[in-house]
Amino acid sequence: MELRWSLRLRQWTLWLLFVSYTYAFYIPGYSVKRYGDDEHIPLLVNKIFSDNTQLQYAYFDLPFICPPSGRSHGGSPFGSGQSVSLNLGEILRGDRIMTSDFEIQMGKNVECQALCTQEVGRKDVKWTRQLIKEGYVAEWIADNLPGATSFVTVDRSRKYYATGFKLGFQDYSPIDGKARYYLNNHFTIVIRWRSVPEGGKVIVGFEIYPKSIRAADHLEGGCPQQVHETHEGLELYIPPDTSKLREMYPGSSYIPEDDGDMDDGATLKVPYTYSVYFKEENGVDWWNRWDLYFSNQDEGSTTHWLAILNSLTISGVLGVAVYVIWSRTVQGDIKGRGDGAMEDKVRGKSKSERKGDGLLEQGDVERDADASSDDEGLEDVSGWKLLHGDVFRVPEYSGLLAPLVGSGMQLFFMVSGLLLLSSLGVLNPSFRGGFVSVGMGLFIFAGLFSGYFSGRLYKTFGGVKWRKNTLITALFFPGLAFSLIFILNLFVWSQASSTAIPFGTLVSLLALWLLIQVPLVYVGSWYGYVRTEAWEHPTKTTSIARQIPPQPWYLHSISGTLLTGAAPFAVLFIELLFVFKNLWQDKSGYYYVFGFLSAVSTILMVTVSEVTVIATYSQLCAENYHWWWQSFLTGSSSAFWVFGYCIWYYIFHLHITGFVSGLLFFSYSFLACAVYGLLTGTVGFLTAYTFIRRIYSSVKVD
Structure with a gap:
């Protein structure tokens, strides 16, 4: 007894050590970075992305931004434009992280610093307008934190972050009502920091506030006067060359505006500047600095709990049905009359034959009628036992x-x-x-x-x-x-x-x-x-296969298979709303409630198992032994519902434009549903296989 308690104490100690280790293990492969005063803070640029399309672009591949100069900053051995080594996951998700020319030193505020002046042609202006129209945002990184746009709730009680900042904005002319596009060319960078007992400062927030300032407001040094005052925006517009347009449309009274296809060498100057400010923030610790990126999702916790409650309710109802089936097979038919079921049928058949020969008296005939009715009832309950010689036939x-x-x-x-x-x-x-x-x-x-x-x-x-x-x-x-x-x-x-x-x-x-x-x-x-x-296998397979009687519609039709997938899909449906929103609609957000997802996934696997047991038992009772593939299809049937939900979500919730983006959406959705179907189908198959081996292992047939 003392040895047993000693072993248990050791196990609990190891478990507590493991839990404490996982709590402290916050960022795999990344440790706390403490900065001294005036120490250089690298600012990395990554990519631009949009919630309205699946196409992303590397930041330095854009023609309207400042190209890297190649100079090194802050004593770094790498110059700007140097690619940062990425892991496989970063490459597959479209990250292209590179060093930049932004000079940021811890604690040193910069009122305004010129970055460059870029000249943009007509075609590039047209493409930039399209990017702004589709809502593209840019992602920068400092101290492993993505640059964020700051928001506050309606009641101004809480603050939260959204990853990235917009490339520009769209407005409408008060004169003719046409759309006008403005490019953000000034960036106010706010870095929030706090001191740590070990010495130095750590970064707990990284905010970017973009602004559009027209080129005419910039001084010779590159910075605009009174940079934080109200300025007219930098409109993405190059006046058309009317002389060349008249040559293209001779004799026409209507001269269309240049749409960007004509290359006449005209350019638009885009001056880029930035400001840097440091703010002390003692209300945020380094290890919970990501919380602001999640705070706008706190309201969904109630919905997650409702999803779990809904899943438990569905799984519980199906669990009762499985319990009834298990009671009737293992505890009822097998322990009570299951072992003699086949012998009773044989005896009943022998009596019938004797009745035909005239060897039974009237009382025996009445008893035979009662036995016949009992056999009919038994046939309804335990018809699955008739398949003992075929149930394990190779599919x-x-x-x-x-x-x-x-x-x-x-x-x-x-x-x-x-x-x-x-x-x-x-x-x-x-x-x-x-x-x-x-x-x-x-x-x-x-x-x-x-x-x-x-x-x-x-x-x-x-x-x-x-x-x-x-x-x-x-x-x-x-x-x-x-x-x-x-x-x-x-x-x-x-x-x-x-x-x-x-x-x-x-x-x-x-x-x-x-x-x-x-x-x-x-x-x-x-x-x-x-x-x-x-x-x-607990029973031997006969050489001649049984003839399968006509089957109910729900056992042999496609609609019956789809019907079995409704329950697992109902378990997963509410959580799918959050997953799809983060995958397709809100790419700047992060899905972080993996605890809820794990709980729902566990309930989903239980539900798939329950549905498969019910469907397999119904099929066996109908004397259909082709359960191998059917159990796999039953388990995976909810994948068809998920793919149907993808189509519905694309039509009514997404605003994806372009053939390639639509192709990516449906292709990735199909691949994800195939993965989901393989997984759940395997769970259903193994559950049915285990269930059938268990119920037939207790049946003794001579």
């Missing part, structure tokens, strides 16, 4: 089902690991690109589980070409995903967008897949097929 296309289940298990371990690490705080927005990078690593490592489950299931099906099954498992789903991404990349490349994956990264992904993941799948498949035994 059609088993060579495809095993790889799909293996890939589903690979995705299951990857998603579980991501949700666990995110809930513990290891993966957070400050770990830029960490979610995608770690997810890719987990997916590759989980190739071991993919190969194991695929190989062992393939052996259970009686397959002999296990190496062929291994190749299908290792190449099928990853190959389709890689091919789709490569084709999409061609479209994005044509738009010169930073969303396009660089060719070198594509080669690296191909190497990770073929040189690491495929061998891991092979090792797992070898162990699952060669070193372990096939899963044993």
Whole structure:
């Protein structure tokens, strides 16, 4: 007893140490940076993005901003325009982080500093207008914090941040009502700091306030006079060359304005300036400086709790149905009369035959009628027992089902690991690109589980070409995903967008897949097929298959399969609203409530299992033993609902413009639904397989 308590105490101690470690582990690979007075603070520029399109652009690829001069600042060995090394996740999400020419020193305020004067041609002016019209915002980074636009709530009680700042704004002429576009060319940078006991200062806030100031208001030194006063904005407009337009439209009384297609060498001068101010902020600690980026989402906590309550209600109702089924099969039919069910039918048949021979008396005939009615009732309750010789018959296309289940298990371990690490705080927005990078690593490592489950299931099906099954498992789903991404990349490349994956990264992904993941799948498949035994089935399969009677509509039609996906989709629906909003509508925000998402995901897996048990039991009671593929489709059926929701969301909530952006939306939505369907389908299949093995293991049939 004393030894047991000692072991428990040691386990709890290790658990508490682990919890305290994960709490302190705030930013993986990034430590607190303390600055001294006048120490240089690097300002990095990243990209521009919009909630109305899926195309992003590197900041220094824009023709209307100041190009990097190449000079080094603050003693840095790297000059401006130097690319910062990025992890895989950052590259895949379109980040292109580079050093800039902004000179910022801790504690040193700068009233105004000229950056450069850029000349923009007609075509560039036209494109800049389009970017402003589509609501593009720019992202800068200082001390790993994205530059933010500051907002306050309606009652002015709370402040929150939105990542990035707008490139410009749109206004309408009071004379003719036409749209006019203005470019922000002055940036007021506010850095909030606080002192720390260890010495030095830490940055707890990074705010950017853009402003548009026309070129005529700038002095010779580059800075405007009274920079913080009201100025007329810098309009993106180059007067048309009427003489050339008249040459293009001879004899016409209407001369159209230049739309940017004519290149006559005319340019627009854009002077860029910036100001820097430091504000002491003692109300924010370094480890919770990201809270302001999330404060505008606090109101959604109530909705998250309602989502969990809704999910628990649906799962609870289905759980009662599963409990009734389990009671009738394992505890009722098996323990009570299940073992003799087939013998009763045989005895009943023998009596009927004797009745036909005239060997039964009148009392026996009456008892036979009662027994016959009892058998009819038993047939309704335990018709699934008639399938004992067919329920484990190898399904059609088993060579495809095993790889799909293996890939589903690979995705299951990857998603579980991501949700666990995110809930513990290891993966957070400050770990830029960490979610995608770690997810890719987990997916590759989980190739071991993919190969194991695929190989062992393939052996259970009686397959002999296990190496062929291994190749299908290792190449099928990853190959389709890689091919789709490569084709999409061609479209994005044509738009010169930073969303396009660089060719070198594509080669690296191909190497990770073929040189690491495929061998891991092979090792797992070898162990699952060669070193372990096939899963044993409690009943033997007969040589002649039973004839399946006519089936109800909900067991053999597409509508029946879709019907089973309604319950899991209802569990996930409310949380999908938040996920979609952060993915497609509010790219400047961050999805951070992974605790709620993990809870809903757990309930979702339970619900999928419950729905699959109910559907499989109904199918067996209808004397249909083709449950292998049906259980997989039942588990994955909610993916069709999710994809339908994607279409509805695109039509009624998004304002995506352009063919490429629409193509990216539907392609990525299809890929995400395929991943979701593989995962839930695998959960449904394994649940049905476990359920059937359990109920038939207690049935004894002579």
